[in-house]
Amino acid sequence: MLPLDTAAAQDAEATKPRTPPRARQFQGRTLTATVADYAAATSLARIPPEVLDRARKVVFDEMACAYFGCTSPGATAATRHVAGCGSPGEARIYGTALRASAPYAAMANGTAGHGYEVDGTHVVGGHPGASIVHTVTAIAEKQNASGAELLNAVILAYDVGVRIVEACGGKFSVRDRRHLTSDFFYAMGGTAAAARILKLSPTRHRHALALVTFQTNGLYALYAEKDHISKSFCNGQYAFAAISSAQMAQAGLEGNEDIIGSAEGVLDAWGDGRHDDAVVAGLGRDFKIMGANFKFYNAGYPIHTPIEAVQTIIRQNAIANDAIQSILIGMPQNAMKVVDNREMHNISVQDMVAANLAKGGLKLVDEPFPAILSDPTYKRLRTLISVAVDPELQSEFPNGRGARVTIVTRDGKRHVLRIDNPRGHSLRGDVSWDDLAEKWRGSLPNCDPGRALEIARNLDKLTSAKDLFAAFAGTNG
Incomplete structure (x- = not known):
């Protein structure tokens, strides 16, 4: 409780007449x-x-x-x-x-x-x-x-x-x-x-x-x-x-x-x-x-660029899941707050990236949770994923939805891809009717x-x- 003198002072301040702000x-x-x-x-x-x-x-x-x-x-x-x-x-x-x-x-x-x-x-x-x-x-x-x-x-x-x-x-x-x-x-x-x-x-x-x-x-x-x-x-x-x-x-x-x-x-x-x-x-x-x-994708929007970047790196370099040593996902801080290790699976970037890798990609209708939680491949990949603020993205696009993904494979190679805007984002260009179909x-x-x-x-x-x-x-x- 507040001391009586402090409470009394606050009460007195609250009862003072005040001038409301002018209407805009x-x-x-x-x-x-x-x-x-x-x-x-x-x-x-x-x-x-x-x-x-x-x-x-x-x-x-x-x-x-x-x-x-x-x-x-x-x-x-x-x-x-x-x-x-x-x-x-x-x-x-x-x-x-x-x-x-x-x-x-x-x-x-x-x-x-x-x-x-x-x-x-x-x-x-x-x-x-x-x-x-x-x-x-x-x-x-x-x-x-x-x-x-x-x-x-x-x-x-x-x-x-x-x-x-x-x-x-x-x-x-x-x-x-x-x-x-x-x-x-x-x-x-x-x-x-x-x-x-x-x-x-x-x-x-x-x-x-x-x-x-x-x-x-x-x-x-x-x-x-x-x-x-x-x-x-x-x-x-x-x-x-x-x-x-x-x-x-x-x-x-x-x-x-x-x-x-x-x-x-x-x-x-x-x-x-x-x-x-x-x-x-x-x-x-x-x-x-x-x-x-x-x-x-059926995922929180800040997760879309990490998924796209991971899938692109894997596809372009023919990387098998068992060859992955670590995955670092760099994001602006605000985006990271929304999707970092959330309990709701489809707004957790770690969960969704691991699930996409384990399943070789997810279709819109796929709902992998909770069944995938016991999948050994998913469980291993999930432990390899870390998320951090990317200084460059934070400086350039503090409220953006971009990501920089770094995948390190067991042979020591580093594969890095930055995507500033996910597919479907208005800053990336228009979406066609064929895309929606x-x-x-x-x-x-x-x-x-x-x-x-x-x-x-x-x-x-x-x-x-x-x-x-x-x-x-x-x-x-």
Whole structure:
């Protein structure tokens, strides 16, 4: 306990009148008003072709991820919860015959979207797609929105959500200063998207953005559990909150009309005080969906470059597993913190690299754990792997996803390969439709990804986005 005099002094300090920080402005308007006015007026007519194509790919890939993850432990639990809520059947729950209200469908599908580590990430950090896309698809199904409306809403959600993360200093800043996952900010992007699908006024957009802050948060400790359940459910909860908040605003509920920039608002609570302008910087010109990344391994994203580097060295030099003496994986510190020796196997770089070596490579559908834990080859290789901060990568790309792998063989030879960005990363170049077709071929036995891909390539031409949903499900409606 504090001494009485110390406690009394603190109480006195707490009761002193204080001057709250001044609300932020942009060209004479509040930040939230600027965002809301933009959100309520967006349309696909203003979107450049390359942005539109990226959005089509993101929607297709994230829907495929949810079908892939619909049998995961997190998705199964979320679907069981949703089924018990007795909500009306406004939108489908992927991979099942169930339907639910749009918020609850988004909850189940968003959880499935990150049920395994195959869904997209972003250069700013986190997993926006699993929350954003399933927010938009659920509310789009309820409203019978067109493909163009769906795509416009997804692009808008990235533009709002990513900017909030940037304004708060980025993923690692939010984690280190506030002990939170910045992914909960993507619920604000999803809220703007849902409000746009509902055709809310700018004023109602502002209220919706305030209301979603009641329903979202994300202590980073949630990511420490072993079974990827709460980690995946975070995305489902953010999708649920996004639609709920837009519908609350539609019904007349209200909140602070400048929740982003006001005193005691989002930036005061979670910002770093140095990036406030990011909320509106480049809005309408710099489309944040262009920073979306695609995954081609079922593993945490910082693990992708180590796996790729190890596989490349082994293949190019014809190295047998029993010839390996040691493997050193060098990474930036922030990436290493995410994947170094984690209890959750598919976000542990040591576990996933050893499993890939022991199995001669893993396909998307392969789930080697826990069976491989008793495999002698895996156990031996696992002991040979060490992870350390790479000074060069740390200096050049402190928030990057690169890796330098050094394999030493029993004959004393050293094989070194550095890869700065994993396959599918937006800084490495665009992902083609053929790449996505290859990713999902044979991985979704209970739906029709080939038909869905062809429809997704022309999503903006669909009178009803339900045609895409039906294609994934292998139905006619």
